[in-house]
Amino acid sequence: MARKIKISAGVLNIRLHPHTPERYAEFLHDVYKLKKPVKLRGDRHAMISLLNRSEADDGIFTGVITTFLDIDFDGTWFNTAELKEATDEQVSKVTIPENLHPNSAQFYFQFDANKHKLYFQTYSSGKVLSEKSALSLFQGLSDDLGISQKYGDAKITVIQSKEGLAKIFAIPVIKEIKITIVKPNADIFADDFEAQIEAHLAGAHSKKLTISYEAESGSSVTPTDEIKAISAVALENGNVKVNGRDDSGAVKRSTDDHPMQYQDKYDPDAMSENQAFRSIIPQGNAEGD
Template identity: 30%
Template sequence: MARPPKLEVSAINIRISTDEDRDYSALIATLAEQRKGVRVYGDSYVAISYFDESSKMGILSKYTEIDIDGDWFDLEDFDAAPPEKLDEISIPESLRPNLAQFYFKLDEDSHVVLFSSYSASKSLSARSLETYFAQALRWSVISQKFGRVEADIIKSYDEAEMLLRMPHLKEMRFIIGRPNTDIGRGLAEEIEERLERENGDEYEEVVRTKTEKDLVPTERSFNLAIVASENGKVQTKSLVNGIVTTHTTEDSPLVEKDTYDPEVQSELSVFNRLASTLISKVNQMRDRLREKTTDPNG
């Protein structure tokens, strides 16, 4: 009996500067209109191939760029292909192989893009999509229209908390790009305001001990970890078997996943369900931060 297909959904937090029009739907639509891919790893490229502004739904396409004019390997002769065989190759210039497509959805109020990171036994890693946005958001057509735009994969809140609860903790480092916090009050809002006042793009806070005592994180540190999970990363150092070891949330994206029966549920319906669960978690964590205002100056 075949295994039921699995679907995984991750999220990326996109932030337009406060002095620009924060129209996230227009931003994604502009990226789609460029009809351009970004090399994310090796010969793999990612592009937004479709986006509907009314539904906020779209398609991410991952494909391979190949060098048609390069050397080819002949499996029949099990050696380099001779020139006469290369003359037989005829691939239209517009075609690219190894296509894999993934759903994505923009939650405009939260400025979060939710996307399938695993579907039909094919994957689109969080790191790959982060690479796509890091480059695409620097295109001149984007910067001229929306100014400086930042994007970070939302990391696992549980992983960030686990790093702060590790035994023999010796250092905590919170690296936070300028957040986008349109409503409410809280730590993220205050960090954003401070960076804006001081013309800063990144906030970093480090707590370490130089004695044999271990660090004991406060509520403020756990709140900083939430902000960093959405807008940067958390790094810690602890003693593991007597060796100072570094830990990070960089490779721990927030993920919702499930298997499903394609005869009962469509992939799109499962994607929407998982995306809804994931964005609910994000908003719950943001609401938690707004419950109490904390001064980022300590």
Template identity: 25%
Template sequence: MSRRFKHEVAAVNIRINDKDRRDYPKLIETLANLKRGVRVLGKTNLAINYFDKKTLRGIILKYDELPSDDEWFNTENFDGASEADLEEIVIPERLKPNYARFYFALDATLHVVAFQTYGRSKGLSTLAVEKYFKGALQFMEIIDAFGDVDADIMSDHGAVDRILNLENLKELELIIRPPNSDDIGETLAHVIEERLREQNADEYRERLKTKGKKRIEPNERTRALAHVAAQNGEVKAKNQEGGAQVTYNSDESPLKEMRTTAESGQDLTMFNILSKLIFQTVEAFRQRQKSANP
């Protein structure tokens, strides 16, 4: 049987809070021009090194940063490297190991970045990408030019519905960072923004909890807020299963599109197809969300 090649794409929602400074292509271009990495997991770093403002396509790099105090191992004597061994190591500072590259695309209207999570037999975790953007958006050059900017991995709305419909839901927590009113409708955005502003907060949280044999039954408002959290934060829950409470988190179910092909070398073609599907899914859901806005 011939080998199948996996292609997978996920998405991150980026929000420039100041309406007067919302220029998403310029934001991504600025990050690309900085050519500055962010450590995301262990020794792994991510950076945007290329972005085309015409096509709104670019490349995310993944590489390792070797700490200067790392211990080295000698495979000949199967022991730690000696001082003499270490003197033989000459790696220019500009060279980094475990290099990989991944395509990304920006939909400026949706302010969503779709990115490869698997291609060329290489993987890129959604958690790493979220950490990259959260770190990079704190660069002083970004804050000076665009003010406060938030980024959250987009969750699968089907997974959020499954959380809300758990049979023995005991706890439900919604975490929402400032959304754009264009995405969710003026009414719901106004409620969230007012509560954040009244309490001088950057993050809105709502928590429900029950005891005994009762279960939480989310109403329409809570369900609407949960789907806002799926794009702008996270949904956490605890469900009674047997004698234990099992934890669920929307972050564990990111929105993804995946396909396999019979031939290798189709990464860019498949990325373009899957990123388009991701954008269509986001657009369709936001339209439904605004029309059903409580």
């Protein structure tokens, strides 16, 4: 049996209005059709390089995200043998086509149009696609003028873990809890809560709500069941930040530092990397997060 290989994944929550599986499917297809590279950091870029619609009847779309280096051919080149800048004559001998990019890596993804969740592989053959990078890619695609004119302001957030929320609420002394909720879809709140939040944000022409709990002098904020319930919503639609004190002194914690992660190891002789990826993410009615 071959040595088992690490496989891991994260998840984004994508929210559009109106809120229908058909609109989400169309959105994903349109951002794919852009064939647009998005800058992640430095020279690293990413794009959706493959979209598979064979499971579209079930609201499932799979594909590949490819990351690569985008070289500035007009920039200064360095000759490591001579330890000085390369001459124009030396640079003129470089004949890499502009549509070829080095140091590429591929990561599988799966989009559930029914739950508007996009699961993406975060580790492949030693290369990493972080949650922040995946967010940058899809936010960059949704900010394209043609996309934003058709779909409006897409709200995209990294889903964070319940374990991370429990950790930040376990700080011995909590001076402040700040909960931010980005304007949600109508399917995530109980009827009364959803209606009030939606109406309040719409009436104020606002896209997010921040709720802050500050401790009385000499006291610590208690995360009540109500606070925990609101915070659970923020894990998929915003974040929760806590300021307080522990044995080391003043601390600041955020659920942003605890993204939801799925991970395991697989035998490459028994299954493909794509099969391993799909085996660790929620399927059907299993939420998993």
